[in-house]
Amino acid sequence: MIETRPADLKNDRxxxxxxxxxxxxxxxxxxxxEWLYLDNPHGPARVWxxxxxDNRSVVGMGxxxxxxxxxxxxxxxxxxxxDFCLDGRYRSLGPALQLQKAILAEVDAGDVSFCYDFPSKSMMAVLSRLRAASMQEMVRMVMPLRVDLHVRRFVANRVSASVLSDVGNFGLWILTRAWSVSSSVEVDSHHGLCGNEFSRxxxxxxxxxxxxVYRSADYLNWRYLRNPLREYHLLxxxxxxRLDAYAVYACNGDExxxxDLFGGDDPTVIKSLIIRLVHRLVAQGVMSLTVPLLATHPWLSLLExxxxxxxxxxxxxxxxxxTVHVGFSGEPWWLMQGDRDS
Incomplete structure (x- = not known):
């Protein structure tokens, strides 16, 4: 049998x-x-x-x-x-549901207005038993920048695969170079920390x-530029x-x-930003660009x-x-990969 309790970030560290x-x-x-639990400019983490x-041992957390x-x-x-996890012998539905309910009880009590999660398949069995205000989908959008991997799947001969890859890559290069960028939009790398213009x-x-999410300069610096887990780049x-939009991306090998993609309502600016990013990645030999975002995100059609x-x-x-009177259900949620926990 288990019980749940709030953790003390100092004593239970x-x-x-x-x-x-x-x-x-x-x-x-x-x-x-230190970074994820304590340094977040929006406030320290909460842990249960x-x-x-029987033995007073800590067997899980959320x-x-x-x-x-x-x-x-x-x-x-x-x-x-x-960071939801339980020791193996406690991974039945009961303990997981008990721990998740303890977290959501704080939301129901009005300590915060809302929460959201990107659950794994195993967590869906738990969440399906709870009152979900809404279940939506994050869709992974992908643009191939090179065809090498696709060709190797179907062509065993290395010489033939190399020739076909060169032809296919040249075709993709022609396609992407044909995309025009508005002459009024200046796209460039951002160096150093984000300043007040990002908060504005x-x-x-x-x-x-x-x-x-309120993407203030402090938040962006913490979330991306001071992130100890991954190196991010900002365009x-x-x-x-005058700053109109920006994109935050990361590379993992050749992917x-x-x-994050944030800016005003003018699709010309957003499109120019994406095109410049694609050009840059193609020049670096990157194989593909992935954009995870909510299926209802207004920029999904632009990506297509x-x-x-x-x-x-x-x-x-x-x-x-x-207790929230402002209806979250009636407003679109602008969630992307960068809106996860880490």
Whole structure:
């Protein structure tokens, strides 16, 4: 039998780190804990521990990481859930459901306005038993930038595969170079930390984006540029020197992922930003560009116009407090890969 209790980030620090290392990421440690649990400019993490009453040992945990968001009517604080894990003998539905209910009870009590999660398949069995305010889907959009891997799957002869790959890659290069970028949009790499202009853009646009994380300069610096887990790159789009949009991406070997894409309502700016990113990645020999985003995201159709294609989808769990009078259900949620916990 287990019980749940809120953790103390100072006194329970070692147990939290050890659980994450044992169940989620063996490479995780003090640096990740400091960054993810303590340094978030939107507030420190909340953690709930599962305790075996027979021996008083810590056998599981779930965490919630604060996110300030804009809605069309107000600014609110919620959580993105993560680092949910239980020791093997406790992974039946009962203990997992008990731990998840303890977390959501804080939302129901009005401590925060909402939470969201990107659950694994195993977690879906737990969440399906709970009152979900909304279940949506994150879809993975992919654009191939080179055909080498696809050709190797069907052509065994190396010489033939090389020739076909060269032809296919040249065709993709011609296609992407034919895309025009607006002459009024200046796209360039951003070096150093984000400044006040990023906070200004977040405040100008966030409220028009439905439910959208407040991407202040402090948040972007923490989430991406001071992230100890991965190296991110940032491209900005400006008109007359004024920041209009930006893209945050990361490369893993010969694959690239667009983690964040934020800007105004003008599709010309967003399209120019994506095209410049594609050109840059093609020049670096990257094989493909992936863009995970909510299936209802307004820019999904723009990506499809640039030859991005839908691949698999994964669930997104949305949950808000019963005391919230502003209807989250009536507003679009602008979620991308960068809106996860880490």
């Amino acid at each position: 070692s147990e939290i780190i050890e659980l994450v290392q044992r169940h989620l990421d063996p490479q995780s440690g003090e640096e990740r804990f 521990l599962a305790i075996d009453l 965490a919630a990481f604060p996110r300030k968001v804009f809605t069309q009517e107000s600014e609110r604080t919620g959580w993105v859930l993560g 853009l977040a405040k100008e646009i966030g409220g028009r984006r439905g439910v959208c 900005t789009a400006r008109r007359n020197g 690239a992922t667009l983690h 116009s640039l030859w991005f294609r839908r691949r698999e989808s994964t669930p997104v769990f949305l949950y808000w407090s019963r």
